[in-house]
Amino acid sequence: SDAAELLKYYEVYDTIGTGGFAKVKLGRHILTGEKVAIKIMEKKNLGEDLPRVKTEIETMKNMSHQHVCRLYHVIETHSRIYLVLEYCPGGELFDYIIAKAHLSEEETRVFFRQIVSAVAYVHNKGYAHRDLKPENLLIDDDHNLKLIDFGLCAKPKGGLGDELMTCCGSPAYAAPELIQGKAYFGAEADVWSMGVLLYTLLCGSLPFDDDNHMALFRKITRGKYWNPPWLSSDSILLLKQMMQVDPKRRLKVGQLLDHPWMMKGYSSPVEWHTRQPLGHIDDDCIIEMAVHMKRSKQSTMHLVSEWKYDQTTATYLLLLAKKQSGRPVRLLRYI
Numbered sequence: 001s002d003a004a005e006l007l008k009y010y011e012v013y014d015t016i017g018t019g020g021f022a023k024v025k026l027g028r029h030i031l032t033g034e035k036v037a038i039k040i041m042e043k044k045n046l047g048e049d050l051p052r053v054k055t056e057i058e059t060m061k062n063m064s065h066q067h068v069c070r071l072y073h074v075i076e077t078h079s080r081i082y083l084v085l086e087y088c089p090g091g092e093l094f095d096y097i098i099a100k101a102h103l104s105e106e107e108t109r110v111f112f113r114q115i116v117s118a119v120a121y122v123h124n125k126g127y128a129h130r131d132l133k134p135e136n137l138l139i140d141d142d143h144n145l146k147l148i149d150f151g152l153c154a155k156p157k158g159g160l161g162d163e164l165m166t167c168c169g170s171p172a173y174a175a176p177e178l179i180q181g182k183a184y185f186g187a188e189a190d191v192w193s194m195g196v197l198l199y200t201l202l203c204g205s206l207p208f209d210d211d212n213h214m215a216l217f218r219k220i221t222r223g224k225y226w227n228p229p230w231l232s233s234d235s236i237l238l239l240k241q242m243m244q245v246d247p248k249r250r251l252k253v254g255q256l257l258d259h260p261w262m263m264k265g266y267s268s269p270v271e272w273h274t275r276q277p278l279g280h281i282d283d284d285c286i287i288e289m290a291v292h293m294k295r296s297k298q299s300t301m302h303l304v305s306e307w308k309y310d311q312t313t314a315t316y317l318l319l320l321a322k323k324q325s326g327r328p329v330r331l332l333r334y335i
């Protein structure tokens with residue numbers, strides 16, 4: 001069966017989320033004991049979107065960053081594609097904000113610096129996310145944020161507005177130029193969405209909201225919104241600079257990294273470079289794998305360096321995640 005290949009390496013538990021054409025289940029990697037998120041896609045439901053999934057997989061293989069969800073394993077069977085991804089036990093930022101009504105400026109700053117770090121990294125890789133919203137920001141076991149792109153919206157930066165409604169589902173976060181179907185720059189549209197995100201963190205509500213689609217579009221293109229009384233003048237200024245209707249007047253990501261609001265209480269700009277470069281091979285993980293596979297360290301190093309996103313890649317990356325979370329770099333020995 002399709003699940004046979006998956007069940008060779010993972011225990012599969014209940015569904016933690018669904019969306020579009022994917023279902024996500026909680027799983028556990030048997031060899032390392034680490035929890036994972038398993039994104040399950042039926043090929044027949046993907047239809048002409050299948051190439052976009054392939055592009056998404058290539059994009060993910062190219063991303064390794066402390067604030068971007070990691071891809072561990074790709075399993076393709078006759079009728080399904082399984083993506084084994086980093087599991088975030090804290091759930092969606094969306095639910096976190098709801099639970100707290102809104103966040104303090106200080107707590108918002110900690111999270112927002114992580115969001116800017118992830119987006120600056122994605123942009124530097126030549127992609128625009130295009131669907132930045134609290135449902136696509138997850139909380140990990142260290143209470144840090146991880147960016148995901150659940151709806152396959154990330155595209156090369158210079159994207160056109162053609163996939164207007166297909167993948168940018170929630171217009172509430174979409175930039176004016178994007179919902180008007182104009183040709184736009186992905187990086188500029190992402191800055192607008194980050195402005196809306198910052199607003200929802202600080203205010204606990206959307207700056208532009210309306211049940212009627214047309215009324216919502218009008219509010220977004222007008223760009224006027226209410227500032228709650230608890231906002232500091234610095235926060236009001238930053239929001240204004242990010243939610244500029246004219247994309248050319250909008251703040252650039254580069255200006256966000258050391259913006260005065262971002263620097264309050266910090267001595268250095270946002271660090272957006274990755275702390276886990278793709279090519280880096282960790283010695284402790286290689287040694288544990290070599291012992292387990294009864295192979296030399298050298299041949300284990302070569303096998304891992306092929307980055308085939310198979311069981312070997314998954315085992316290495318999950319051992320590395322264990323090490324980074326302070327858990328012992330050990331593989332299960334009794335199977």
Ligand SMILES: COc1cccc(Nc2ncc(-c3ccc(C(=O)NCC(=O)Nc4ccccc4)cc3)c(OCC3CCNCC3)n2)c1
Binds near residue numbers: 136
């Ligand atoms: C209720 O939610 C809960 C509750 C408790 C725990 C969790 N934990 C938990 N962990 C991990 C996931 C996950 C990670 C990555 C991807 C993915 O699709 N990656 C692809 C990707 O990120 N590309 C990409 C990224 C950046 C740039 C370019 C491309 C998909 C799912 C998850 O999903 C649940 C969904 C539910 C619907 N909303 C979205 C999240 N949930 C979630």
